Amino acid sequence: MKYTLSPLGDQAVMIEVDTIINPSAQRKVKAIVARLDEVAPSWMVECIPAYTTVTVVYAVRAFSGKGSPFEQVCQRIQEMLLCVNEVAGTEQRIVRIPVLYGGEFGPDLAFVAEHNGLTPDEVIAIHTLESYTVHMIGFAPGFPFIGGMSEKISTPRRETPRLKIPARSVGIAGMQTGVYPIETPGGWQLIGRTPIELFLPDEHPPSLLAPGDKIYFYEITNEEYEDLRGDVE
């Protein structure tokens, strides 16, 4: 497997497998993370996978040998990755996410429809038709970067970002769709809200989704939303 190693500050090293996002890069990232977790070297604090990179945070104090800790850690990583190959066609976990579209929870659904010359119901139909892939978790606790949205409902971000986007909002920004696990400011067009939590601080792992997951959104009614919310609370 080809990759480059470069420092991210004095306590982390970034393994880069590609310079463009593609399925092969995602498989390589997954294989490297699996290998690192399998070996679980004592000097590794944790690793952070992204689209085309895996960043390894290490304990500088663990290295006393010849050369800088960075040099030593690079050598260890090279040794560890000697026998790693991208895993082909590993099974994808399927996660279905219920969404109450429109209304108070999806104030921008009408705008998204108008922008694309569709009716709100057509937007919902398209949004629930496609399957999506989780590329990475980052930015905020449990926040999934999701690929695979149809161009037919792509909508630019709001010109003025909202100061508060409520937790569990489902939105669209350009070609991306996503769910906000926690309340944050943001410029996404909000089309609905899910009753289920994506960030689960009391569970292991604390994130509902993981890289590689395949997800579907499905529409629910007000009543179903309340029922599911009741289950969560």
Next chain:
Amino acid sequence: MISVTKPGLHDTVQDLGRYGYQKHGVVAGGAMDSFSHRIANMLVGNDETAATLEITLIGPSLLFEEDAVIAIGGGDLLPMMADMLVPMWRPVFIRKGCELRFGAARTGCRAYLAVAGGFAVPVVLGSRSTYVKAGLGGVEGRALKKGDVLHVGKETSLVKKLKKRLPSKEPIYAAGWGIAEKHLPVLSTPYEIRVMQGKQYEWFDEESKHRFWNESFIVSSQSDRMGYRINGPLLKLNEPRELISEAVTYGSIQIPSDGNPIVLAADRQTTGGYPKIGQLSSVDFMKLAQAKAGDRLSFKEVTVEESQRLFEKRERDLKMLRAAIRVRLR
């Protein structure tokens, strides 16, 4: 038990951070100035991972409802007891019923209050650190407010010993020794911060690179535990380029398209999509943590190897300090 009679601007319980969950998007957090946090803990006989109170710019008033041994490190926020200044960087015995009042920052930006036994807040995902945006850790995942009660961990043998040794009924009693000034950070602007080249350093044009190292930047008021926005020369890429989101860390210097740098700090997000021109040396995180709006920063280039040598030297110094403090506390 310690109760908050008046909250400060932003007081949060912090430890050394929440590691192992960044792959799930969970922010690492922890003390902004871990150097001061660690020394404050050492001075009261705590493990360095114990939780302290991080106090920002304007501090709180705290009523001690039990005897305690404390130490205050970091920026000088004028801690007072009645009308007496409480000395920093040394163990101080505080009798039950006394109120410790902090003022506004005289030097630096953040003070660290350690109490023997540590602040006993629940451990969430391996850490007691408060992450306000997700409501994690600390006291209900938020900054302190009036009426909050902070519980102290098990009474340590140190507290018992000092209680017995105390000769008088004085409300407070400061140890006759503390950390020598030569070990302490110099908290004055401009802060010269050592910086390594960032992963996308070569994406920037020659003029931007030159000005980055040779001019200074002013900390803007839009600075918090997540990151510092700093203003100075605008930094530009050679050509427009999009970065694929990748991990960032404490000290990553990101340049968004407006050209004004953002220096990421303890509560940074786990990944970012802006090019990174530089990366702070770990040993200088404390300078960033102690800089406040209006302070000046300048950047001095070091290599990763040099930065790691500085890190190792700092750890050796702290080890010696720890040993010396242990002897004193015995």
